[in-house]
Amino acid sequence: MSRSPTFPATDLHGWYVQAKRDLPWRRDPKPYKVWISEIMLQQTQVGNVIAYFLNFLRKFPSVSNLADAPESEVLSAWSGLGYYSRGRNLKKAAQVMMSEHSGKVPETFKELIKLPGIGPYTAGAIASIAFEQPLPILDGNVKRVLSRFYLETDEKKLWSAAESVVRSWHQRKGKPSEINQALMELGALICSPRAPKCSQCPLRKRCGAKDNSAAEFYPVGDRKLTTSKQSHALLLLERQCAAGQEFLLEQRSGSEPWLKGMWQFPIIPLAPKENFKLARCRGNVAKRFSSKLGQRIQVKRYLGKINHQITRYKLDLQVIRAELIGRQASLSSVYRWVPELELQQFAYSSILKKTLALAKN
Numbered sequence: 001m002s003r004s005p006t007f008p009a010t011d012l013h014g015w016y017v018q019a020k021r022d023l024p025w026r027r028d029p030k031p032y033k034v035w036i037s038e039i040m041l042q043q044t045q046v047g048n049v050i051a052y053f054l055n056f057l058r059k060f061p062s063v064s065n066l067a068d069a070p071e072s073e074v075l076s077a078w079s080g081l082g083y084y085s086r087g088r089n090l091k092k093a094a095q096v097m098m099s100e101h102s103g104k105v106p107e108t109f110k111e112l113i114k115l116p117g118i119g120p121y122t123a124g125a126i127a128s129i130a131f132e133q134p135l136p137i138l139d140g141n142v143k144r145v146l147s148r149f150y151l152e153t154d155e156k157k158l159w160s161a162a163e164s165v166v167r168s169w170h171q172r173k174g175k176p177s178e179i180n181q182a183l184m185e186l187g188a189l190i191c192s193p194r195a196p197k198c199s200q201c202p203l204r205k206r207c208g209a210k211d212n213s214a215a216e217f218y219p220v221g222d223r224k225l226t227t228s229k230q231s232h233a234l235l236l237l238e239r240q241c242a243a244g245q246e247f248l249l250e251q252r253s254g255s256e257p258w259l260k261g262m263w264q265f266p267i268i269p270l271a272p273k274e275n276f277k278l279a280r281c282r283g284n285v286a287k288r289f290s291s292k293l294g295q296r297i298q299v300k301r302y303l304g305k306i307n308h309q310i311t312r313y314k315l316d317l318q319v320i321r322a323e324l325i326g327r328q329a330s331l332s333s334v335y336r337w338v339p340e341l342e343l344q345q346f347a348y349s350s351i352l353k354k355t356l357a358l359a360k361n
Contacts, residue, residue, distance in 0.1 A: 005206045007149070007161075009169050009179060015202035016182035019189065021046070024053060029177065031105035031130040032063055035093075038125045039086050039117060046188070052081055063103045067094035075262065075347030082310060084262060084349075089117025107131045129177040134170035136162035137180045141187025147219035148191060148209035158219075191215075227309075231270040231316045233285045234306070234351075236359055237297065239324065243339035248293075249346065251334045258310045263336075263346040265355055268292060270318065282320065289322070295329045297322045306354045319355055 020026070023046065025037035036056060040049045056077050060066040066074065071091055078087035093115040097103060105126065106112055112123035124135040138146075138159050146161045147153060162183070169179040190197045198210045209215040237248040249263045268288050274281050282299055290296045303319040338346060340356075 004150070005208075007165050007168070008203055008206055009165060009172075009174070011202040012182050012186065013169075013174065013179060016178065016185055020181070020185055021189075024050060026181070029129055031107075031126065033057065034130040035105050035126050036090070038122050038129075039090055040081065042086060042122070043083050044081055048081070052078070063094050063097045063105065066091060067098045067103075071261075072345075072347045076345065079348055080350045080353075082349075084259065084347075086117055088261075092116040093118065105130065107133070109133070109135055125180070128166065128180045132176050134167045134176045136166050137184065138162050139184060139187075141185075141191070142180075142183045143187075143219055144193065145183055145187045145191045145203070148196075148215055149203055149207050151208035151214065151218065153219055227312050227314050229314045229316070231272065231274070232267045232318070233270055233289070234317045234319045234355060235266040235268075235289050235297070236303065236319060236321045236355055237266070237323065238321070239337070241337070241339055243341060246337045246339045247343070248331075249336050249338050249348070251336075253334075258313050259349050259351075261347070263338075263348045264352060266292065266335075267317070285318075285320065286322065293331060293335070295324055295331065296326045298325045303355075303358050306351065306358060308351050308354065310349070315351075317351065317355075319358055321359065 023037075025033050037049070037053055040053055040056075059073070059077050060069055069091065071088065074091045075084060075087050078084060081087070096115055097105060101111070106115075107127065107130075109123045109127050112118055112126055113120065118126075121137060121139050124137045125139075127133040128135045128137065136159060138155075142162055143155075143158055146158050146165075150158075150161055152158055152161065165183070166176050166179055170176050186201070186203070190201050194216075196215050198204055198207070198215065201207065201210070204210050209218050235248075238245055240246075248266065250266045251263050252259050252261060254260050266289065268285065270285075282302060286297055286299045300321045300323055303321055306315075306317040306319060308315045308317060343352070
């Protein structure tokens with residue numbers, strides 16, 4: 001380590017007891033709930049997770065419920081959280097738990113890390129928080145706290161530091177779950193990436209970054225993924241049915257780079273220089289959608305643009321409202337007419353919600 005002061009774990013724990021947020025998975029840290037919350041918290045802020053967590057637990061209250069549920073229902077409950085492979089892996093992991101672990105979340109790091117969707121950080125988090133095992137956690141928040149405290153940027157050394165903190169605390173009869181969550185909470189509430197609240201930090205008397213006014217330099221920023229900008233046209237095709245209004249949805253292929261297997265309004269790519277403000281461009285798009293569906297459509301009007309980001313894909317979606325004309329042909333199995341009241345039964349992304357909101361304006 002670049003420096004080796006004694007880590008003030010007692011001060012950190014005392015701060016945590018007073019300042020920790022009241023989160024539903026903390027009130028009742030059963031292994032199943034801890035596992036679900038840790039997967040949801042990957043790449044997603046706490047404030048956005050709480051409602052999804054509570055709803056998910058209502059629909060799938062146990063490992064067996066989750067394992068038996070159709071994937072479409074799991075993804076529907078996940079809709080809006082993004083990174084949909086996490087939802088798919090939850091179901092796969094639940095099936096493994098049913099077949100190999102008697103329907104229970106395994107207790108050991110060795111078994112946890114074998115499950116779909118679980119890496120070293122998540123395995124350590126579940127083992128320490130749900131089973132009080134003295135295992136380290138090094139998520140972004142903990143990495144930032146320890147990097148600043150020790151003035152260290154080497155990730156292996158930061159893992160070693162995290163392990164030292166939790167094992168030392170455990171040897172003093174402290175709970176691994178509490179010291180690990182204290183580190184995460186400190187990074188989330190106090191030791192933020194920008195403008196950290198150093199004057200409120202329980203580590204401030206020994207923190208290397210505070211002593212050297214160097215918080216902004218630690219940790220070294222991770223390499224950012226290159227954002228891919230893409231333009232698409234989106235088709236809102238509707239018709240009347242016995243239940244009122246119904247829409248045409250398309251199930252995206254499993255080979256797609258984003259929203260694999262999800263139900264969405266039909267989409268086609270636009271060339272970078274296609275000007276959607278021109279009538280001829282919209283006419284060409286209508287022809288392409290007609291060819292895609294095997295059914296003639298007529299554009300009713302242009303609704304506007306939706307901006308949406310999925311992982312590293314930044315999407316520019318031009319939305320047109322249309323109707324079928326002429327004799328209605330049979331559509332392929334990837335398409336389905338769905339009444340508006342039944343949309344919730346399908347696994348879709350927030351693009352669909354944004355489109356309907358745009359249509360109602």
